[in-house]
Amino acid sequence: MPRMVELEVDGQTYKVEPAEAALKEAGKQGLEPWGEALAVVGSAVPRRRGAEHVTGQARYSSDVQLPGMLHARLLLSPHAHARVRRIDASRALALPGVRAVLTCLNTDAAWDEERRLFDHTLRYAGQEVAAVAAADEEAAEEALELVDVEYEVLPAVLDPQAALMADAPQVRGEGNLYGGKPQVYRRGDVQRGLASAEVVHTQVYRTSIQHHACLEVHGCVASWDAAGLTVWDSTQGVHLVREELASRLKVPATKVRVVAEQTGGGFGSKNGIGPYHLVAVLLARQTGRPVRLFMPRAQEFIASHHRPATQHELTGGVMRDGRLMALVHRIIGQAGAYAENAELAAGAYGATAELYRCPNVLMEAWIVHTHTQSPGACRGPVGTEVHLALEQFIDELAEQLAMDPLAFRVRNYVRADQTRRRPYSSKALDRCYEAGARGLGWRWPQDPGHGRVRRGLGMSSIIWHGVQSEPSQAVATLYADGSLQLTLGLALIGTGSETALVQVAAEELGVSPDQVSLIIGDTRGTPYSIDSSYGSRTLALVGPAVRAAAAEVKRQLLARVARGLGAEPEALRLEAGQIVVRARLEPPMSVAEACRQFVSAPLMATGRRSRNPRGYAHESFGAHFVEVEVDTETGAVRVLRAICAHDSGRIINRLLAESQVQGGFVQASGPALCEEPWLDPATGLQLNANLHDYAVPTALDVPDEVQALLIELPDLGNSIGAKGLGEPPHVGAGAAIANAVAHALGLRIREYPLTRARVLEALRSAREAPGAREGQASHEGI
Amino acid sequence: MSDRKPPPEPPLPRGPEVTRRDLLTGRVAGLMLDRLQGEEPEALPAPPLIRLTVNRVSRELRVPAHRTLAEALRVNLGLTGTKIGCDHGECGACTVLLDGLPVYSCLTLAHDADGRSVETIEGLASSDALHPLQQAFLTYDAFQCGFCTPGMIMALKALLDRRGTPDAEEVRQAVSGNLCRCGNYLHVIAAGLAAARSLGDGG
Known part of the structure; x- marks a missing residue:
């Protein structure tokens, strides 16, 4: 058993393992925590393999073209709920160039326990009905039109509220509430907490569906040969795709190779396999040809998963001095028709239970089945929606007390995780508040002005779960010329983790990042570094494995140098890239020089991530501060400045971290302000399934300034001190924007996105409401 | 615009299952592929020829009349640096320069580029330096x-x-x-x- 010590946080005593104890297990000889002065870690090393991108050489899976390759297309259900009464593919098969048509009549493959790949019953618009493989895209597309399907259209329910009604059509024949009851988190007694509170307030918030809208659509190229199956996939994780394909096809994992040299965006949508993978693989097997299946953009919207629409009812009880006494949060999330990813529809955990000191908390997540596509992980799943509601509600509670919303948050600051009763391995949210407020010039009360254009400041806190103990492996090979090769089983998805991992290895070995090359993006020959890059965990998960691998080749190198010089290995130190022999006169020697002199066969090591020290909770934190301008005549909201303060532990690469923060903020501004699918209530089909009308932010929509303030408090949880940064910037941005809009207008719109239409409608209702508050957009001129 | 040649008239098909519409919709390219692989051996007409200057090199290629410039660059010439994100002129990933002006190559027919000059990402760097x-x-x-x-x-x-x-x-x-x-x-x-x-x- 590890030695545990007592740690006091906020007057509470916790038992934790000293972080150094866990580091002692890392690497063969154990690792020391890194000091302050690091040579490579922390510097702005340019993105690895960037030159491929700027010259057009980067090869994405959608660029793969193989001899004899066929092109596949999917026929998707045009109805939210229907039965296939008759299907006839003979006309499609007769079309020149068409090689295969798969339907429920000739394909019995199961997709999961609930449905077949092509089912007789269709429970959402966009579910797979048939697939065609043909010599070219055009023939495949034309053949789809020749698949004759007679549908029996059945009653559908698209709205979760309606689905909970007694007379609603049953999506799955067992009640529309997933699991038959809500998921619950309870702490203390909210009834007593609310009764003891001096002010009790309730509000309801609604968030919209968000589509990932990756620029590279979902798809893959599948090819069988004597060695087995090879799939070039647009994915966030080659190993997870391999595992899932092997298990689905009942073939050994060693017979499946998955390649993803580059992936054009994932944001949570490209973890594991979808029906399209299986379709491509089956078509390839049946035709004996490689098959390429990439979705047309319109299908991409409806056939892939999305962030679900949610409703949040929040009740809070506070004391006049600002103390939070009770929080009740009821979430209704849309699970879609199948139980796929139901846990991503809503959840009774996270920010509401953790972000503020509060003795009494009740969270209920009502996960409801509707005749819609299932939700999927979308950058900060569940958390983004919860923050959008909670962080506005916190603002509203402060408003009830006439308190500065920042001061209210600070008043309820907490230093330990109340849900698991553990101290955090690191938490610098207080420093985020301080730096962000200073950076923006936070002031309270605000003066939005009285003209047509109003200005407002808004802020939001951020909490996002960190990396738990899970295994990760990395292989390092040091060659006789001093070059280091890192072999990693992960995909390049644009986060820049791979560049940071190169820096970790270079730092540990005392070489320049230019001396480090990467083998990556292929299951063949790579270790299991990560199943898939989701959950903001690639760097904090794989980084320690990379450090351990580099440390081990360093140990081997130093042993060879010691032997060569006739010195004791303990007398050798690697400092600032130079090998120094203590108490001897040999001049310092670079790693490359040492390799040339003493290494003949390459040195190789597999590094494994050691577990997290016991007793801690691991989370990333942050606080966003924004200034917006709202045109009361057009309803247009413009974010002028965003100051994004993040506690993500040690920052390995400042430049790339800044990109992550800016990108996360910009992406999250979409569902806060402009992105919204328009669903046809009659069919459940998306009417704006294109990148123009489903308005993702453009260069014209971004603020002039999105500043990343990276608060560097190295985390105790792992040997590189890093925490996640992929999702946190996305999680908090929407609420900060919405709070700023509320402060600019003096009224709050609780349904998102805050489109021009919603802003204008809110202003109109406020104007027409009897006894409209003074100064609440009721001045003359609008 | 003035010196652009109209696309040549496609020759009449000889195989019984190939219609004029097939030619226009590009079926022929796929059938050609089959033919090259020794299947469906009947002789088929080639798609019409166009001449373009791509990254300062003059290229001749046979492209079905309906094929977009983006597809022609990617499929016929293997220049996959030009990306297709939407195929509907919404995302701009396929932007190339046509006679120096930016166009969405997914909205430009390859035949409309006949006789003209195309610049793609692959032609930007010189042999020894990035742009x-x-x-x-x-x-x-x-x-x-x-x-x-x-x-x-x-x-x-x-x-x-x-x-x-x-x-x-x-x-x-x-x-x-x-x-x-x-x-x-x-x-x-x-x-x-x-x-x-x-x-x-x-x-």
């Missing part, structure tokens, strides 16, 4: 997943070719038709301005 835009994209980390990058760079190239010293607003406008879902626009704008300065200083 200042490419260098600036690296220095400012102006991309994440990189899928929008070729289109972004070509849109900016068109701007810098016609306006040496654009301001930030002009750079922003120049890429307003290019979506970056990773949201890295501010770094793109910074890179565009830096490249303009670098070109102004004589490269």
Whole structure:
């Protein structure tokens, strides 16, 4: 058993393992925590393999073209709920160039326990009905039109509220509430907490569906040969795709190779396999040809998963001095028709239970089945929606007390995780508040002005779960010329983790990042570094494995140098890239020089991530501060400045971290302000399934300034001190924007996105409401 | 526009199952592929020929009449640096320069480029040096997943070719038709301005 010590946080005593104890297990000889002065870690090393991108050489899976390759297309259900009464593919098969048509009549493959790949019953618009493989895209597309399907259209329910009604059509024949009851988190007694509170307030918030809208659509190229199956996939994780394909096809994992040299965006949508993978693989097997299946953009919207629409009812009880006494949060999330990813529809955990000191908390997540596509992980799943509601509600509670919303948050600051009763391995949210407020010039009360254009400041806190103990492996090979090769089983998805991992290895070995090359993006020959890059965990998960691998080749190198010089290995130190022999006169020697002199066969090591020290909770934190301008005549909201303060532990690469923060903020501004699918209530089909009308932010929509303030408090949880940064910037941005809009207008719109239409409608209702508050957009001129 | 040749009349098909519509809709390309692989051996007519200058090299290619320039570049010439994100002129990933002007190559028919000059991302760097835009994209980390990058760079190239010293607003406008879902626009704008300065200083 590890030695545990007592740690006091906020007057509470916790038992934790000293972080150094866990580091002692890392690497063969154990690792020391890194000091302050690091040579490579922390510097702005340019993105690895960037030159491929700027010259057009980067090869994405959608660029793969193989001899004899066929092109596949999917026929998707045009109805939210229907039965296939008759299907006839003979006309499609007769079309020149068409090689295969798969339907429920000739394909019995199961997709999961609930449905077949092509089912007789269709429970959402966009579910797979048939697939065609043909010599070219055009023939495949034309053949789809020749698949004759007679549908029996059945009653559908698209709205979760309606689905909970007694007379609603049953999506799955067992009640529309997933699991038959809500998921619950309870702490203390909210009834007593609310009764003891001096002010009790309730509000309801609604968030919209968000589509990932990756620029590279979902798809893959599948090819069988004597060695087995090879799939070039647009994915966030080659190993997870391999595992899932092997298990689905009942073939050994060693017979499946998955390649993803580059992936054009994932944001949570490209973890594991979808029906399209299986379709491509089956078509390839049946035709004996490689098959390429990439979705047309319109299908991409409806056939892939999305962030679900949610409703949040929040009740809070506070004391006049600002103390939070009770929080009740009821979430209704849309699970879609199948139980796929139901846990991503809503959840009774996270920010509401953790972000503020509060003795009494009740969270209920009502996960409801509707005749819609299932939700999927979308950058900060569940958390983004919860923050959008909670962080506005916190603002509203402060408003009830006439308190500065920042001061209210600070008043309820907490230093330990109340849900698991553990101290955090690191938490610098207080420093985020301080730096962000200073950076923006936070002031309270605000003066939005009285003209047509109003200005407002808004802020939001951020909490996002960190990396738990899970295994990760990395292989390092040091060659006789001093070059280091890192072999990693992960995909390049644009986060820049791979560049940071190169820096970790270079730092540990005392070489320049230019001396480090990467083998990556292929299951063949790579270790299991990560199943898939989701959950903001690639760097904090794989980084320690990379450090351990580099440390081990360093140990081997130093042993060879010691032997060569006739010195004791303990007398050798690697400092600032130079090998120094203590108490001897040999001049310092670079790693490359040492390799040339003493290494003949390459040195190789597999590094494994050691577990997290016991007793801690691991989370990333942050606080966003924004200034917006709202045109009361057009309803247009413009974010002028965003100051994004993040506690993500040690920052390995400042430049790339800044990109992550800016990108996360910009992406999250979409569902806060402009992105919204328009669903046809009659069919459940998306009417704006294109990148123009489903308005993702453009260069014209971004603020002039999105500043990343990276608060560097190295985390105790792992040997590189890093925490996640992929999702946190996305999680908090929407609420900060919405709070700023509320402060600019003096009224709050609780349904998102805050489109021009919603802003204008809110202003109109406020104007027409009897006894409209003074100064609440009721001045003359609008 | 004036010296563009109309696409040549497709020859009549000989195989019984190939219709004139097949030719126009490109079925023939697929059938040709089959034929090359020794299947369905009946002789089929080739798609019509076009001549373009691609990245300063003159190219001849046989392209079905309906094929877009984006597909022709990617499939016929293997120049997959030009990306297709939507195929409907919404995302800008397919931006190339046609006679120096930026176009969405997914909305441009290959035959409309007959006799004209096309510049793609693959032609931007010289043999020994990156174009200042490419260098600036690296220095400012102006991309994440990189899928929008070729289109972004070509849109900016068109701007810098016609306006040496654009301001930030002009750079922003120049890429307003290019979506970056990773949201890295501010770094793109910074890179565009830096490249303009670098070109102004004589490269």
